[in-house]
Amino acid sequence: MAGTEIAxxxxxxxxxxxxxRLADAGRDVTLVAPEDAGDGASSGNAGVIADYAVLxxxxxxxxxxxxxxxxxRLSPLAIRRSAxxxxxxxxxxxxxxxLPGPARRNARAIAALLAEAAPEWRAQADRIGARDLLRQRGSLYLYERASEVSDSTLDWQRSLGVTVERISRDELGxxxxGLPSDVGVGAAFFPQTMTVADPGALMQRLAAAVAGADVVRVPARVTALEAGAGAVTLRCDDGTALRAARAVVAAGAWSRPLARMAGDRxxxxxERGYHIEFDMGDQPLTRQMTPVAxxxxxxxMAGRLRVAGTVELGGLTAPPSPHRVRVLEEGARAVLPDLPEVTRHWMGFxxxxxxxxxxxxxxxxxxxxLYAFGHGHLGLTLAPVTARIIADLVAGRDPGLALAPYAPGRFWNTPF
Ligand SMILES: Cc1cc2nc3c(=O)[nH]c(=O)nc-3n(C[C@H](O)[C@H](O)[C@H](O)COP(=O)(O)OP(=O)(O)OC[C@H]3O[C@@H](n4cnc5c(N)ncnc54)[C@H](O)[C@@H]3O)c2cc1C
Incomplete structure (x- = not known):
C-alpha cells in the first residue's frame, strides 16, 4: 500500500x-482526484472573487x-419535481x-472568511503566475425596476465591512x-471586487503549480475512507490503496459520503448552476454585472461573454435542463437584446x-x-482562505478565527 503524509x-x-498550500509548507502531499482541473464548477463559474457576498x-x-x-417556471430558483x-x-x-437570527449569524460567519478573500487570492495568483487573469473593475448589481432597490440589504452588507455605493442611472451609463439606455433604473456598485478573465485557465495554472510542487497525483475517485487510530486508509476506484497520516476531504458536492465514512452526517x-457563452471580441459590458431579480x-471574459448563475435544486445525477438554459438565454436577451447566437452551454454543481x-x-x-467543502456560491472566492486555514490546522497553529461556525456538527443540536 502506498503511503503519504497528507492525502x-x-x-x-x-x-x-x-x-x-500544504506542499509549499513542506508537507508530503498526495492529491486524489479523477480529472485534471476539468470542466466542473471550478471552471464553469462566474469568475467573481465575490468578497462583497456576505449575505x-x-x-x-x-x-x-x-x-x-x-x-x-421563469424564476432564477427552480426545483426538479423528481427531487x-x-x-x-x-x-x-x-x-x-x-429566519432572522440564523441568517444574521450565517452572514457573520461568511463575512469573517470573505475579509481575507481578496488578499489571499492576490497572493495565490502571484504564486501560480496568474496575476494577468485577475481584473479589478468592480461589480454592478443592476436594478431593472425601482421595486428591486433594497437599501436595507446594502446597509446589512455595509455593517459587515462591505464597500458599496448606490449609483444613479446616469452614473451607471x-x-x-454599452448598456441599452432603456435598461435599468440604477445599480449597486462594489468598486473593489475582482473578477477572473478565464476561470478555466486559472484552474490550469493552479493544477500546473500543484504538479510543479511535487504533489503526487492519484487519478482516481476515493470509494472508501477509514480513519483508524494511527492513520487514514483510502481505497480508490482504480484499485489504489493509500495510507495517509491525515486526509483532507475537498470533493465539492460529492463530499457527503466521504464525511459519512469519516463519522459525520x-x-x-x-445547487446546480448553469452558464451560456457568446463568443464575441467586442463586448457590450466592461465589467461583471448582475441583474438582481x-x-x-x-x-x-477573454473572447466571450459568459452568462452564469441561477439555482436548480435537483441532485447530482439528473441531466441538465434545456428549460433552465432557455430561461438564462431569455433573461440575457431581455437586458442585452443584440447578443449573437449562444456558442455553448454548461451545467455544474x-x-x-x-x-x-x-x-x-x-x-x-x-x-x-479535515474537511474543506460546501462552499456553495463562493468556492472560487474562498479557496485560498480555506487552504490557509487548513494549513494552519495541519501545522498546529491558531487559524486566527473561531472555527465553530464552520464545524461539521453545527446542525446536530437543532431540529434542522
Ligand atoms: C453557475 C455557477 C457560478 C458560480 N460563480 C461563482 C463565482 O463567481 N464566484 C465564486 O466564488 N464561486 C462561484 N461558484 C461556486 C464555485 O464554482 C464552487 O463553489 C466551487 O467551484 C467548488 O469548488 P470545489 O473544489 O469545492 O468543488 P469542485 O470544483 O466541484 O471540485 C470537486 C472535485 O472533487 C472530485 N471528486 C468528487 N468525488 C471524489 C472522490 N470520491 N474522490 C476524489 N475526488 C472526487 C470531483 O471530480 C471534482 O473535481 C459558481 C458555481 C456555479 C455552478
Missing part, C-alpha cells in the same frame, strides 16, 4: 489550493418569496436557516455605455449547505480527517 481528496479549486442565500426576504421562487421529496430535509433546514446537497451574472456556510475544520472524531 487531499478532490481536484477542484478548493482541493488544488489546499494541496498547493447567505437564505434570508428572511428569500424565505418570504420561496414558494413563488420555487414554483414559477422534491428527497430534498425536503435540506429545504426544511434552509427555511430554518433563513457612464460606467457601462452533514446535510450537504447541490434574474439571479445570474453577465461576465465579460455547487456544493451547498442549507446555511450557505462551508464546512472547514476537523471531523467530530479528531483531526486526522
Amino acid at each position: 487531499v481528496i478532490g481536484g477542484g479549486v478548493v482541493g488544488l489550493s489546499v494541496a498547493l 447567505p442565500v437564505g434570508t428572511p426576504e428569500v424565505l418570504r418569496a420561496l414558494p413563488s421562487l420555487l414554483f414559477d 422534491v421529496v428527497s430534498l425536503l430535509p435540506w429545504l426544511a433546514r434552509f427555511a430554518a436557516q433563513s 457612464q460606467l457601462e455605455p 452533514v446535510p450537504l446537497d447541490t 434574474r439571479g445570474f451574472y453577465f461576465c465579460p 455547487r456544493p451547498s449547505l442549507p446555511d450557505s456556510v462551508p464546512v472547514i475544520g476537523a471531523r467530530r472524531g479528531g483531526d486526522r480527517v
Whole structure:
C-alpha cells in the first residue's frame, strides 16, 4: 500500500489550493482526484472573487418569496419535481436557516472568511503566475425596476465591512455605455471586487503549480475512507490503496459520503448552476454585472461573454435542463437584446449547505480527517482562505478565527 503524509481528496479549486498550500509548507502531499482541473464548477463559474457576498442565500426576504421562487417556471430558483421529496430535509433546514437570527449569524460567519478573500487570492495568483487573469473593475448589481432597490440589504452588507455605493442611472451609463439606455433604473456598485478573465485557465495554472510542487497525483475517485487510530486508509476506484497520516476531504458536492465514512452526517446537497457563452471580441459590458431579480451574472471574459448563475435544486445525477438554459438565454436577451447566437452551454454543481456556510475544520472524531467543502456560491472566492486555514490546522497553529461556525456538527443540536 502506498503511503503519504497528507492525502487531499478532490481536484477542484478548493482541493488544488489546499494541496498547493500544504506542499509549499513542506508537507508530503498526495492529491486524489479523477480529472485534471476539468470542466466542473471550478471552471464553469462566474469568475467573481465575490468578497462583497456576505449575505447567505437564505434570508428572511428569500424565505418570504420561496414558494413563488420555487414554483414559477421563469424564476432564477427552480426545483426538479423528481427531487422534491428527497430534498425536503435540506429545504426544511434552509427555511430554518433563513429566519432572522440564523441568517444574521450565517452572514457573520461568511463575512469573517470573505475579509481575507481578496488578499489571499492576490497572493495565490502571484504564486501560480496568474496575476494577468485577475481584473479589478468592480461589480454592478443592476436594478431593472425601482421595486428591486433594497437599501436595507446594502446597509446589512455595509455593517459587515462591505464597500458599496448606490449609483444613479446616469452614473451607471457612464460606467457601462454599452448598456441599452432603456435598461435599468440604477445599480449597486462594489468598486473593489475582482473578477477572473478565464476561470478555466486559472484552474490550469493552479493544477500546473500543484504538479510543479511535487504533489503526487492519484487519478482516481476515493470509494472508501477509514480513519483508524494511527492513520487514514483510502481505497480508490482504480484499485489504489493509500495510507495517509491525515486526509483532507475537498470533493465539492460529492463530499457527503466521504464525511459519512469519516463519522459525520452533514446535510450537504447541490445547487446546480448553469452558464451560456457568446463568443464575441467586442463586448457590450466592461465589467461583471448582475441583474438582481434574474439571479445570474453577465461576465465579460477573454473572447466571450459568459452568462452564469441561477439555482436548480435537483441532485447530482439528473441531466441538465434545456428549460433552465432557455430561461438564462431569455433573461440575457431581455437586458442585452443584440447578443449573437449562444456558442455553448454548461451545467455544474455547487456544493451547498442549507446555511450557505462551508464546512472547514476537523471531523467530530479528531483531526486526522479535515474537511474543506460546501462552499456553495463562493468556492472560487474562498479557496485560498480555506487552504490557509487548513494549513494552519495541519501545522498546529491558531487559524486566527473561531472555527465553530464552520464545524461539521453545527446542525446536530437543532431540529434542522
Ligand atoms: C453557475 C455557477 C457560478 C458560480 N460563480 C461563482 C463565482 O463567481 N464566484 C465564486 O466564488 N464561486 C462561484 N461558484 C461556486 C464555485 O464554482 C464552487 O463553489 C466551487 O467551484 C467548488 O469548488 P470545489 O473544489 O469545492 O468543488 P469542485 O470544483 O466541484 O471540485 C470537486 C472535485 O472533487 C472530485 N471528486 C468528487 N468525488 C471524489 C472522490 N470520491 N474522490 C476524489 N475526488 C472526487 C470531483 O471530480 C471534482 O473535481 C459558481 C458555481 C456555479 C455552478
